Amino acid sequence: MREVYLDYAATAPVEQRVLHKMNEAFEHVYGNPSSMHLIGRKAKGYVEAARESIAAYIGADPKEIYFTSGGTESDNWALKGVVEAAKQKNAHIITSAIEHHAILHTCAYLEERGCRVTRLSVDANGSVNPQEVEKAICPDTVLISIMTANNEIGTILPVAEIGRIAKKHNILFHSDAVQALGSVKIDVNEMNVDLLSFSAHKIYGPKGIGAMYIRKGTPIANFMHGGAQELSKRAGTHNVTGIVGFGEAVEMLRENDAKYVAHYNQIRTDLYRQIQENVEDVLLNGDEENRLPNNLNISIGYVEGEALLISLDMEGICVSTGSACSSGSMAPSHVLGALGVEDEFIHGTLRLTVGRYTTKEDIDYTAKKIKEVVDRLRAMSPLYKDRRK
Amino acid sequence: MEYTNKVLDHFRNPRNVGELEDANAVGKVGSPSCGDKMEMYLKIEEGIIKEAKFMTFGCAAAISSSSVATELLKGMRVEEALQLTNQRVVEELGGLPEAKIHCSVMVEEAVQAALEDYEQRKKQEII
Numbered sequence: 444m445r446e447v448y449l450d451y452a453a454t455a456p457v458e459q460r461v462l463h464k465m466n467e468a469f470e471h472v473y474g475n476p477s478s479m480h481l482i483g484r485k486a487k488g489y490v491e492a493a494r495e496s497i498a499a500y501i502g503a504d505p506k507e508i509y510f511t512s513g514g515t516e517s518d519n520w521a522l523k524g525v526v527e528a529a530k531q532k533n534a535h536i537i538t539s540a541i542e543h544h545a546i547l548h549t550c551a552y553l554e555e556r557g558c559r560v561t562r563l564s565v566d567a568n569g570s571v572n573p574q575e576v577e578k579a580i581c582p583d584t585v586l587i588s589i590m591t592a593n594n595e596i597g598t599i600l601p602v603a604e605i606g607r608i609a610k611k612h613n614i615l616f617h618s619d620a621v622q623a624l625g626s627v628k629i630d631v632n633e634m635n636v637d638l639l640s641f642s643a644h645k646i647y648g649p650k651g652i653g654a655m656y657i658r659k660g661t662p663i664a665n666f667m668h669g670g671a672q673e674l675s676k677r678a679g680t681h682n683v684t685g686i687v688g689f690g691e692a693v694e695m696l697r698e699n700d701a702k703y704v705a706h707y708n709q710i711r712t713d714l715y716r717q718i719q720e721n722v723e724d725v726l727l728n729g730d731e732e733n734r735l736p737n738n739l740n741i742s743i744g745y746v747e748g749e750a751l752l753i754s755l756d757m758e759g760i761c762v763s764t765g766s767a768c769s770s771g772s773m774a775p776s777h778v779l780g781a782l783g784v785e786d787e788f789i790h791g792t793l794r795l796t797v798g799r800y801t802t803k804e805d806i807d808y809t810a811k812k813i814k815e816v817v818d819r820l821r822a823m824s825p826l827y828k829d830r831r832k
Numbered sequence: 833m834e835y836t837n838k839v840l841d842h843f844r845n846p847r848n849v850g851e852l853e854d855a856n857a858v859g860k861v862g863s864p865s866c867g868d869k870m871e872m873y874l875k876i877e878e879g880i881i882k883e884a885k886f887m888t889f890g891c892a893a894a895i896s897s898s899s900v901a902t903e904l905l906k907g908m909r910v911e912e913a914l915q916l917t918n919q920r921v922v923e924e925l926g927g928l929p930e931a932k933i934h935c936s937v938m939v940e941e942a943v944q945a946a947l948e949d950y951e952q953r954k955k956q957e958i959i
Contacts, residue, residue, distance in 0.1 A: 749891035786864040823849045825887040
């Protein structure tokens with residue numbers, strides 16, 4: 444059976460080039476980068492080279508890059524660390540309703556401990572209005588956290604403008620750039636950010652490694668206590684091979700990101716066109732223009748998302764749904780809920796994310812199978828029957 | 833989410849799909865906002881279910897539960913059908929993931945609604 448992977452937003456395979464570099468590190472670089480001797484210094488060289496690559500790619504100083512275990516840790520650290528360092532009662536955080544759970548659940552945790560959180564609603568395209576951010580600012584506000592691009596619906600948010608507002612009011616600004624890295628130009632100064640979260644496995648690097656950009660002078664408490672790694676801000680022996688893989692994955696972006704984006708865009712646009720031509724009653728979620736080049740998020744009317752996902756899985760096509768009936772409540776994701784998609788469509792949501800290895804044949808096959816599956820499910824859907832009447 | 837082969841079989845090749853033109857017992861439960869809607873159509877003659885069909889908007893568990901229920905219902909007496917529980921449907925499917933048990937409950941409710949409809953029609957002597 445043909446196997447088609449269209450879930451690159453969940454994770455991407457490790458690139459051969461990245462794997463080779465990691466293998467080299469596994470074989471020859473066993474030292475602890477914190478050791479003073481020759482073997483330790485050699486490992487440190489690899490770690491620092493990766494740090495420099497990442498810093499160069501986002502317009503930062505290498506001293507502003509801190510390695511973490513991934514996007515979730517970075518998000519947790521940004522929020523909890525800034526709140527703790529603020530040493531302020533009733534600290535206020537401004538975020539959006541469509542953030543990743545790593546942000547929203549951390550906000551809920553902080554609320555239980557006395558913080559106040561404003562979750563800004565989004566417009567029909569899933570974007571945050573910077574003016575709403577400004578209006579939400581109050582004397583207690585210690586942090587604004589708005590993602591660079593949404594992982595589900597692909598909308599790219601106006602972070603540079605939000606960053607300007609944060610700067611004007613002298614409030615720290617964090618952005619979760621996990622999904623944006625490699626698809627959207629990231630420049631910490633243009634974006635006016637103080638903190639940025641990254642993850643390696645979304646950019647064809649290994650899982651279990653990520654980073655946070657922390658602008659020099661940003662007051663933030665430690666998240667991990669222990670050794671003096673990462674300028675004494677994030678303790679724990681370095682994940683050397685992971686860091687090496689992350690660095691190499693970023694090197695590949697530095698060399699080829701425009702080429703990758705052009706490929707994503709072309710193949711994603713082709714997939715959407717074919718689905719539109721073959722299937723009626725399909726809605727695009729997220730902003731049509733301002734969206735991640737590899738993301739297609741659609742709601743297919745009168746059919747249910749998990750039924751679509753499993754049917755496509757049976758045809759070897761791996762996609763994701765933001766509306767899986769995974770609990771008794773059958774609730775669609777918080778992101779789709781925030782968009783206000785209508786009932787007959789919201790449950791039939793599919794997220795298809797293309798990648799470097801997605802081919803024209805993959806897309807043609809997928810569009811054909813989506814039509815077959817939708818036809819089959821609609822033939823037994825009472826909602827579709829009622830619509831036709 | 834792990835489904836049994838029986839669930840996947842009924843999901844892929846559901847039995848008895850469609851509207852039953854001459855049904856005399858129709859049960860509709862769920863709504864688009866809940867993410868699943870089920871319609872059960874039965875044709876009952878002399879207290880025995882002669883025909884059973886369904887239409888379902890929902891996940892694989894909802895579709896396979898409806899499908900397997902129509903198979904169970906065919907040939908059943910009304911009194912037996914009234915006793916059809918969601919556990920029986922789950923058993924027939926070889927099990928359902930815990931989070932999907934509510935789908936089998938919906939089927940039970942759809943059957944109950946259809947049988948209630950049948951009683952109503954009988955009372956109004958439209959049968």
